[in-house]
Amino acid sequence: MALALLVWAADRMRARMHRRRRRQLEAEVQVRTAEVEQQKQALEHTQAQLQRYVEDRERLFTAISHDLRTPITRLKLRSELLDDDDVRDEFHDDLDDLDMMVKGALQTVKDTDIHENLTAVRLDAFIGRLLRSAQLAGHRIDFTPAGLVVQARPLALKRAIGNLLDNALCYGHSGDDGGVAIVTERAGGMVCIRIRDHGPGVPEVDLARLCEPHVRLDHGRVQNAGGLGLGLGITRALVEAQGGVLRLENHADGGLLATVMLPDRTDS
Numbered sequence: 500m501a502l503a504l505l506v507w508a509a510d511r512m513r514a515r516m517h518r519r520r521r522r523q524l525e526a527e528v529q530v531r532t533a534e535v536e537q538q539k540q541a542l543e544h545t546q547a548q549l550q551r552y553v554e555d556r557e558r559l560f561t562a563i564s565h566d567l568r569t570p571i572t573r574l575k576l577r578s579e580l581l582d583d584d585d586v587r588d589e590f591h592d593d594l595d596d597l598d599m600m601v602k603g604a605l606q607t608v609k610d611t612d613i614h615e616n617l618t619a620v621r622l623d624a625f626i627g628r629l630l631r632s633a634q635l636a637g638h639r640i641d642f643t644p645a646g647l648v649v650q651a652r653p654l655a656l657k658r659a660i661g662n663l664l665d666n667a668l669c670y671g672h673s674g675d676d677g678g679v680a681i682v683t684e685r686a687g688g689m690v691c692i693r694i695r696d697h698g699p700g701v702p703e704v705d706l707a708r709l710c711e712p713h714v715r716l717d718h719g720r721v722q723n724a725g726g727l728g729l730g731l732g733i734t735r736a737l738v739e740a741q742g743g744v745l746r747l748e749n750h751a752d753g754g755l756l757a758t759v760m761l762p763d764r765t766d767s
């Protein structure tokens with residue numbers, strides 16, 4: 500009887516120890532699970548940050564490569580003015596190399612921000628410089644100076660307006676028409692730069708998707724075989740990064756009207 504009692508007491512003690520050990524193990528598993536979960540979240544956060552960083556770099560790279568094509572074209576036109584044939588040919592060769600590199604760069608990546616401070620930009624002089632480059636290429640653009648000053652990032656604004664102007668000059672003319680006109684004005688607390696062409700405009704159903712990457716309409720492919728469908732997306736990103744808005748609409752009298760609106764900070 501005493502032996503049976505002893506065995507029973509030993510069994511109970513062993514069972515109690517097992518239960519205690521199991522509870523300890525369960526608590527440990529819980530702590531470890533929480534630690535693993537924390538580490539998983541930290542890893543996911545780092546991964547997301549890295550992904551964003553890579554995407555930002557890619558966007559910046561694509562945008563700069565894209566917008567480099569305009570000054571390269573301008574330099575090519577300017578080089579035509581060189582008298583010495585040999586020098587001109589060398590210049591052309593160098594620019595062709597640069598062009599190829601930019602195209603190559605664009606093919607390796609799949610819109611955008613260079614750090615610039617807001618600066619007071621005198622729109623008459625700023626647009627005047629863009630117009631001289633376009634005139635060099637033989638285009639006619641109407642612009643009436645309005646004496647406006649806007650707080651903007653000058654290079655970003657130049658790239659944005661340059662892309663819109665390139666489009667207006669490329670798609671927006673139909674022979675003997677009214678050409679391209681630029682107007683600047685203040686409206687609703689914003690400074691507006693309006694670029695209007697006299698081309699066919701864009702079907703209303705397509706307007707909303709023009710800023711999506713690689714969207715090109717049929718006439719775009721025909722008139723500009725080398726286009727990439729990136730210009731408007733980059734332009735919108737450049738304008739929005741300055742607190743502005745890009746609006747694209749068909750003008751009541753025909754042609755596309757592109758408006759860049761930037762906050763009017765002159766009085767603040």
Ligand SMILES: Nc1ncnc2c1ncn2[C@@H]1O[C@H](COP(=O)(O)OP(=O)(O)OP(=O)(O)O)[C@@H](O)[C@H]1O
Binds near residue numbers: 696725726
């Ligand atoms: N002023 C315009 N008039 C008519 N269609 C236009 C005009 N501007 C743009 N589009 C249409 O919108 C499309 C997208 O323009 P976007 O500037 O983004 O790309 P792209 O001009 O084709 O190429 P790129 O990347 O070289 O600028 C063009 O292919 C064209 O079909």
Ligand SMILES: [Mg+2]
Binds near residue numbers: 726
């Ligand atoms: Mg374009």
